[in-house]
Amino acid sequence: xxxxxxxxxxxxxxxxNMATENFEALMRGAYSQSFPAGMQLVEQGAPADFLFIVVExxxxxxxxxxxxxxxxxxxxxxxxxxxxxxIKDAPYLMSARTLQPSKIVMLPxxxxxxxxxxDTEFAVSxxxxxxxxxxxxxxHAKGLKLRDARQRIAAYLLEQSRYADNANSFVLQVEKRLxxxxxxxxxENLSRGLRQLETEGVRVKGxxxxxxxxxxxxxxxxPNVLLDGPDPEGSDGICLPxxxxxxxV
Amino acid sequence: xxxxxxxxxxxxxxxxNMATENFEALMRGAYSQSFPAGMQLVEQGAPADFLFIVVExxxxxxxxxxxxxxxxxxxxxxxxxxxxxxIKDAPYLMSARTLQPSKIVMLPxxxxxxxxxxDTEFAVSxxxxxxxxxxxxxxHAKGLKLRDARQRIAAYLLEQSRYADNANSFVLQVEKRLxxxxxxxxxENLSRGLRQLETEGVRVKGxxxxxxxxxxxxxxxxPNVLLDGPDPEGSDGICLPxxxxxxxV
DNA sequence: CGAACCCTTGACAGAAATCAACTAAGGTGG
DNA sequence: CCACCTTAGTTGATTTCTGTCAAGGGTTCG
Numbered sequence: 001x002x003x004x005x006x007x008x009x010x011x012x013x014x015x016x017n018m019a020t021e022n023f024e025a026l027m028r029g030a031y032s033q034s035f036p037a038g039m040q041l042v043e044q045g046a047p048a049d050f051l052f053i054v055v056e057x058x059x060x061x062x063x064x065x066x067x068x069x070x071x072x073x074x075x076x077x078x079x080x081x082x083x084x085x086x087i088k089d090a091p092y093l094m095s096a097r098t099l100q101p102s103k104i105v106m107l108p109x110x111x112x113x114x115x116x117x118x119d120t121e122f123a124v125s126x127x128x129x130x131x132x133x134x135x136x137x138x139x140h141a142k143g144l145k146l147r148d149a150r151q152r153i154a155a156y157l158l159e160q161s162r163y164a165d166n167a168n169s170f171v172l173q174v175e176k177r178l179x180x181x182x183x184x185x186x187x188e189n190l191s192r193g194l195r196q197l198e199t200e201g202v203r204v205k206g207x208x209x210x211x212x213x214x215x216x217x218x219x220x221x222x223p224n225v226l227l228d229g230p231d232p233e234g235s236d237g238i239c240l241p242x243x244x245x246x247x248x249v
Numbered sequence: 250x251x252x253x254x255x256x257x258x259x260x261x262x263x264x265x266n267m268a269t270e271n272f273e274a275l276m277r278g279a280y281s282q283s284f285p286a287g288m289q290l291v292e293q294g295a296p297a298d299f300l301f302i303v304v305e306x307x308x309x310x311x312x313x314x315x316x317x318x319x320x321x322x323x324x325x326x327x328x329x330x331x332x333x334x335x336i337k338d339a340p341y342l343m344s345a346r347t348l349q350p351s352k353i354v355m356l357p358x359x360x361x362x363x364x365x366x367x368d369t370e371f372a373v374s375x376x377x378x379x380x381x382x383x384x385x386x387x388x389h390a391k392g393l394k395l396r397d398a399r400q401r402i403a404a405y406l407l408e409q410s411r412y413a414d415n416a417n418s419f420v421l422q423v424e425k426r427l428x429x430x431x432x433x434x435x436x437e438n439l440s441r442g443l444r445q446l447e448t449e450g451v452r453v454k455g456x457x458x459x460x461x462x463x464x465x466x467x468x469x470x471x472p473n474v475l476l477d478g479p480d481p482e483g484s485d486g487i488c489l490p491x492x493x494x495x496x497x498v
Numbered sequence: 499c500g501a502a503c504c505c506t507t508g509a510c511a512g513a514a515a516t517c518a519a520c521t522a523a524g525g526t527g528g
Numbered sequence: 529c530c531a532c533c534t535t536a537g538t539t540g541a542t543t544t545c546t547g548t549c550a551a552g553g554g555t556t557c558g
Contacts, residue, residue: 499558500557501556501557501558502555502556502557502558503556504553504554504555505552505553505554505555506552506553506554507550507551507553508549508550509548509551510549511546511547511549512546512547512548513544513547514543514544514545515542515543515544516541516542516544517540517541517542517543518539518540518541518542519538519539520539520540521537522535522537522538523534523535523536523537524533524534524535524536525532525533525534525535526532526533526534527532527533528530
């Protein structure tokens with residue numbers, strides 16, 4: 001475990017309130033490793049031996065069933081994933097692979113389970129992390145069940161705009177086929193949906209999104225704190241990363 | 250707070266490991282109340298003032314968006330709901346209403362948050378509850394994204410059969426329109442789906458389900474621990490209650 | 499007995515997946 | 529540097545699935 005990664009991990013909501021002594025104990029058992037893009041880190045169904053922390057790069061969480069596959073989210077620095085499986089000592093429900101060259105820290109799950117039993121502040125942090133992650137997935141499930149494909153796209157774009165300080169122009173951070181999978185549709189359908197949304201106040205050209213009529217788009221998507229935010233509350237792999245704003249000159 | 254409900258609550262995984270002193274402190278602030286069927290207990294968006302515990306009866310968790318509504322799960326005795334919102338001190342993401350006359354215990358959320366800070370065993374129980382609930386919703390979301398409607402129905406019936414000790418005949422515990430909503434489809438579609446599944450090894454007549462060809466149904470549904478169980482891991486309103494088996498004479 | 503309400507069925511319209519073809523961009527290797 | 533290959537994205541044609549609307553049967557409950 002290299003020293004230079006410790007501060008950024010220490011600042012994670014999950015670890016920032018625990019006793020230094022316990023944090024250091026936890027980190028003594030940690031591995032740090034760099035992976036190329038496209039490397040599978042976790043296979044769903046495998047025993048949860050490690051908690052993963054993304055220090056650099058990006059990791060896609062996805063789930064498979066037979067030949068089908070669906071993106072569940074993307075983890076960016078600094079965030080952790082598969083916390084719940086480690087706690088329950090149960091098989092991972094999602095697979096993970098790097099989208100870019102990434103630096104990953106792995107904490108042995110038994111150490112994790114031991115530490116929150118003797119560090120209340122850490123236990124409280126874990127509780128908050130899990131409660132937030134739960135709420136994020138509930139929102140995701142609500143979106144899938146209550147909105148149709150075009151409404152999900154519109155709400156997603158509006159949410160991305162909000163993350164980019166309500167900028168009217170911004171750049172998508174991940175491939176469209178990944179966004180499509182995350183939103184529960186095929187890439188073809190996302191493509192067509194984006195085209196159709198041009199009449200609802202948003203134009204997309206390549207990776208660049210421009211909100212042309214915010215009121216109209218807002219009326220169409222009917223965004224809602226109970227479905228779209230205000231903010232990602234937990235990091236356990238159930239949302240996509242925020243975009244970068246394009247600020248007008 | 251009546252004395253006679255305490256033992257069953259005390260036996261909940263959430264409370265069974267905490268210090269008696271802390272449990273009693275928690276219960277001193279609790280209200281117990283009986284409600285008729287069809288009573289709305291919680292409205293999504295409201296501040297999370299209470300943790301709810303179902304002592305008798307049944308409670309439906311559902312979410313709405315505009316005019317649409319979707320069932321997220323049913324809580325039966327003895328189970329709790331909206332734990333995550335109480336912990337985050339954030340608005341409820343789901344509404345709740347009684348399906349039957351029900352006896353409900355309500356714990357003030359601030360008490361809850363105070364107690365797990367000073368009772369590590371309780372904190373660990375909360376962690377396990379939330380981790381389980383998270384995994385249950387992830388499974389639900391995976392099912393929605395990876396399976397089509399008929400496959401979801403088949404998997405649901407097979408899961409119900411498993412809960413009924415792998416009985417080949419059992420009785421559904423909730424209205425079909427509620428099951429339909431939970432599975433993310435209209436009642437009409439569920440009805441047609443059930444009809445079509447007669448060629449895949451299961452027959453449904455009224456509320457009674459009979460598995461006529463388990464191998465065939467299993468092949469069709471391709472059930473999987475990463476999607477369907479083994480068991481509900483958390484109770485926070487994201488699954489439907491198990492059926493009762495009909496044992497052959 | 500009537501009034502709801504649930505469930506079912508049919509007919510239809512709309513949505514989404516699939517299949518196929520084509521473009522464009524990026525990377526590789528000669 | 530260019531030819532080639534791979535892959536993401538788009539578009540169109542088609543089929544399949546799903547929701548909607550409407551009607552009728554059955555049940556429960558007042």
